[in-house]
Each structure stands twice: as structure tokens, then as C-alpha cells.
Amino acid sequence: MLNFDEDDNISFEYDEEEEEEEDDEEDDDTNIEADVEDSDDDASSFAFESDDNDHAENYKSNTTSNNNNQLDTPISKHLRDDSSVVGCNGTLYLPWSIEQFIQIKFLDALDKLKTFNLYGCSDDDLLIMLQYKKWQQEEVVNEFFDNHDKFYKKCGLLLGKDTNNQFEIVKNFSCFICCEDYKSTEVYSLTCNHQYCLKCYHHYINNEINNGRLITCIEPDCKFVIPHKDISHMYSLIESKHSVIIVEKTLLQNPLLIANARELINSKITYKWCPATDCSSFTELSISDVSCEAQKQSDLKNSNDISKVPIVGCFENHEFCFNCGYENHLPCPCWIVKKWIKKCEDDSETANWIDANTHTCPKCHTSIEKNGGCNHMTCRKCKYEFCWICFNKWSEHNNNYSCNRFRDDQKEEEIRRNKSRQTLERYLHFYKRYSIHETSMKGDKKTLRKIDEVTKIYMEDRRSKNEINNLSWIDIEFLPEAMRSLQNGRKTLKWTYCFAFYLASSNFSQIFETNQDYLNKSVEDLSEVFEKIMDKKNDDKVGTILKNKIKIINLSELILRRQKTLIKSAEENLLNGLLKFEID
Amino acid sequence: MAALPKRIIKETERLVSDPVPGITAIPSEENLRYFEVTIDGPNSSPYANGVFHLELYLPDDYPMCAPKVRFLTKIYHPNIDKLGRICLDVLKDNWSPALQIRTILLSIQALLGAPNPDDPLANDVAEDWKKDEKKAIEVAKEWTEKYASKKEYSEN
């Protein structure tokens, strides 16, 4: 039996002197936070930039880091070494971002091709030739020297003459596509001089771009190809209509190159997109032998050996399973995950029913909205403290965190109920916990994002006041690690309920449940610490973070330890047959 | 319903005021994006003397996306399947927003005049066509008489 030290009886440190204050004042505080929270797009993040610095540079850094995980320390990730990363159970992989892919597979090829000095070819031409030849620059060179007339024609380019692609403003223009008669409008045409209004061209390209192929002139049978740069320019022009600033898209942000990269990534089985909703990065499996890999993957389909589940990480450090494409679902084997997800989809109606019924205080029945991820609830009205999951008094949880188990407490009552009802309730018991942790993950994320922003603002503030001595990044370096550990811990916790649902009851299933209890406790504890830091009433948030530094670090390490123990023990006991799944 | 784009209004006007010989396209009263279409079988083809009914729908993305067209009249043709769907490049990959309802209908009429069993949609018909073209043409004629004669349709 595995035992944990009953360590850290954690008390939370922040001054709660001004416990009860008027609501109006709180609101002032939270308005700022709300703004911060919504600032995912570049437009609103302008608000945090100092005016004195040069705007151009600020803007650049803003747009490139746009997709990056806010929880990470701002380390530049654009440098890349080609050595694979080893995943938590030995899987070799390479995390990629789209920009990186475009840079390495497309733009580096362009740079190489440029060194060949292909006579009369502009960068626009070279990019088109490269994409036509699927970015094999040797093949471009070969075909070019083999028969450049023919090659040029195949690529939709004009040999020997300068291209005459034009964005121009034309008076009294009737567009053949939209049939509008414009007094004056922007028009685009290629060397063929087939003119259409910019709106139609943009609409057309937007439609064509999805298949990632080169795009020709709108005119049927006209083979002239639109250069990548013109596509960038067109998108910039259209987008600038909605804002004051015109920002020319770089080739890294080129819509056609992005679409083409997506196509290439989708078409290869060694690439897989990260399943996280706000993530656009992907991962490449480093394998030497594809057929061997296929065998391995099909073996995995029914295996209980969770040490073989290929957990990989993406560019933003999200862990996921390369086999089934879901997030890191350990301790569950892939086939259990598949079964569970199917079941949840089939039973989503019943699951919705509970959701709708659990939003009131168990004591005074005031409706309660859950904001953060912590499941330790305190009713605003009657101050009753309870557990969001089992609705029991919170104090009953402290020594023995036992709300995970499906106890046959009301046994006698249940005997009276019919069997199908029992199975449904059993399912609901586990599903509810599974889905609450899923929701809590989102709540945690929200809180963590706020903390991230608060510390960032604080840092900016310090910098402008030149009080470098007081606090630096080093002082809060522990935060991202702790945040990640909370998120990953809760993810594992979530999947333990799927695991437990299919688990046959035995002495060893009790060990699993004990491990689950421990993990649950430390996850909730850390979640609560973070949530309290962001409490509206706390006006020294950064101070509170520092005060609780040791505790946060301890809890975060505790989560990691307990998570590892749980998974390791499940892995061993599944392998030696002490844990078994029971499928109806 | 959203206002009808100018492009669709103009095309519709022209289809009515300047119709293509052998082709009619009338917009439905309830939905101006839905057209009832007839195409006369080309004279030198097995579909001669037949009148074929089709439906044509302009999706929201039109003209960026091709119109959706389908035969309603049963027809024996290697590039048209049992459900009346048509295998025609300009309705798929080779669609261009510069094409029109008019050009699409002309292409379909041309397809009736020149069946292409090497790019089949209805595999069994294409097989028959390649095996015994004479016989296939006979069947096409029979079907035309049976399902596409002017009299037949007006009775229904």
C-alpha cells in the first residue's frame, strides 16, 4: 500500500482585515482584471504598452507571441535545434509551431534557391516555383535548367517579361463578379490584366486558399498565378479597413503559406495537431520505421500497458497522446478513453440534467456561480462551506478526502431501485466528477491567466519606476511551473474518473482510490491558493504571491509526486493483473 | 432572408430577357436562389427531342462557389448518376466566379451531346457505354422517350 506523508497542513497567508467592504469598490478593482482577461487579441493588448517606446517593435513582438501560451515565461522559442524531445514514457518527438515550419520548410528553401541565381526570377517567382514543386529546391533547379520555358508556363509565370501585377484605384469600374458599378474602387489584376474589384478577389482567395494550392487569376482558363506577396498585401488592405493601422503581413504570416503548411501537415501521419482548443501548434513523431510504427499503434489499440501510451508535448507545452489525439489521458489506456468518450457522447442528455441541477447551495438553496477552478465553495449568503463535487460539508474533507468514491451508503434504499437506475447513477457519479474537473480546468486557467497578467503589469510598472531591486522575474520564476503542475494534475485527476468507472472493484482498486484522494486534495489546495490570491478583496496580489511562495512550490511538487505515484502504481497493477477493467 | 446580391439579380434578369436557345431557367417565387431549369436534348445526340428537367440552387457563397445542379428527369448517361448528380469539371475544381448560370447550363447541354465514359460518375452506365456503345445509345434513346418526352412530363 502506498502512503503519503501527511505533510503541509496549509494555512493561507494574506491579510483579510478588510473582509467586508462595499461592493462598489470591489467592482473598480475587478474591472481592470476583466479587461486583462479578455485581451487575447492584439487590439486590446495595445493598452499595456508604454507610449514612449517605439511602436513598431512592440507591435511585432505582440503579433508573434499572439498564439503563445500566456502561462509561459517569455523566452524566445524561435531558435530551434533539431534534436528530438523525449516524452514522459520514452516517445521521441519534435514540437513545431506553424511559423517555424514555414521558416524551415519553405523560407529556408527559398534562401537556398536564391543562391543558384536563376536568371530573371524574382522572389515571387521562386516562391511559386517552390510551392509548385512541393518545396524541393533541387527539383526546381533541375526543371529550370532542363526546360525553363516549359517550367515557367507550368508554374503560371511569364517568361522574359516583367510581371505587371497591379493594385490600383479605378474610376467608374463595373466588376464582372459582383456586378457592382463603382464610382471609384480598388482593383487587382495580374499581368493578364483581368481586373476584378478587391473585395471579390479577397473573397475568391479566401475561398480557394483552404486547399493550400497556388491560386490563379479569377478568369476561367487564365493560368496566371497570384504571388504570395500579393495575397499578403490583399489581406492587409482588407484588414486595414477595420483599423487605423496598416500592418503588412510578413511571409511567416502569409495566408497561403499557412494554408499550404496545414495541408502538408494533415497529409502526413507522422504529424499531429495539438488538441488543445487555443493551440495551433503540432508535433512530429520521430520514427525511423513507419511500418513498425503502424504495428505499434495497432498493438496499442487494446493494450493495458499504459507505459506505451505515446504522450508527446506540443510547442506550447501541452501534453497529448499521439495515438488517439486526445490530451494526456493517463492513467487511462487509449481504448478505455475511446469507450468513455463514446459513452459520454451517447449519454450527454442525462449528463446535462445534472449540470442544470447542481447550481444551488445545499443549505440555503441560493444559486451559486462557480468562477474559478477550486471546488471548495463558500455560499455567499449563508457562508456554508461545502464541496462542489459531493455537496458535503467541506470540513469533513480535511482529514480524509473521501468524496471520490462511489460509496454504497444508501444501500438499502438502492436495493429497492431497479438495476438500470443503479448503473445510470454509477455512471453519473463518475461522469459528474470527470466533467467538474474539466470545467475546473477552465476555471483554473482563467485564474492563472489573471495572475500572469497581474505579474506582467507589475513588472512593467517596476521597470518604469526603476525599482529593479524589489522584484524581478527570478522572484516569480516558480509560478509558471506551479501553474503547469496544477493544470496537469487536474487533467490526470479528471481521467482517473474514467479509469475508475471501468475499474473492477478489488483491494487494489482501493489503493487507486486512495491515490486519487491524495491527488485530489493537493490539486484543490493549490487551486484554492491561486484563487485566493486573485480574490477581489486582496489588493496586494503580487505581495500575496511572494508571501505564499514556499507553499505554492511545496504544493506544486506534491501534486507532481502524487500524480507520478498514481500513474506508476496504476501502470504496474494493470500489468501484473491486480487491476482489471470491467466492461459491460 | 438576406438581400439578394446584385450579381444574382443581374444574371436572373438576363436569363429571362435574353434566354439561351434550348434552355429555360425560372427562379422560384419563394426562393430566388432556386431555379427550375429545362434543357432540350441536343439534336445529334441520343437525347434529341427530350426535355430534361433540372434544379439549380445558388449557395450563399455564390459566385465564389459553384451552383448546385441536379437532373430531376431520369437520364441514361455515363456522367450522370441515379440521383441526377452531374460529373462536370466546371461544377467542381474548375469553377470560377467569372462563370455564370448561363455558362454552366450550356456546359451541361454540351455534356449531353458528348458523353465521356472515361470520366464516369455512373460506373455501370460507363461500363455499358465502353463495352457496347451502340447498345448504350439505344438505351439512352429509350429512356429519353420514356422519361423525357414533352408529353410525358406535362401529364405528371
Ligand SMILES: [Zn+2]
Ligand atoms: Zn467585385
Ligand SMILES: [Zn+2]
Ligand atoms: Zn487573368
Ligand SMILES: [Zn+2]
Ligand atoms: Zn498545444
Ligand SMILES: [Zn+2]
Ligand atoms: Zn491515447
Ligand SMILES: [Zn+2]
Ligand atoms: Zn447558502
Ligand SMILES: [Zn+2]
Ligand atoms: Zn467532496
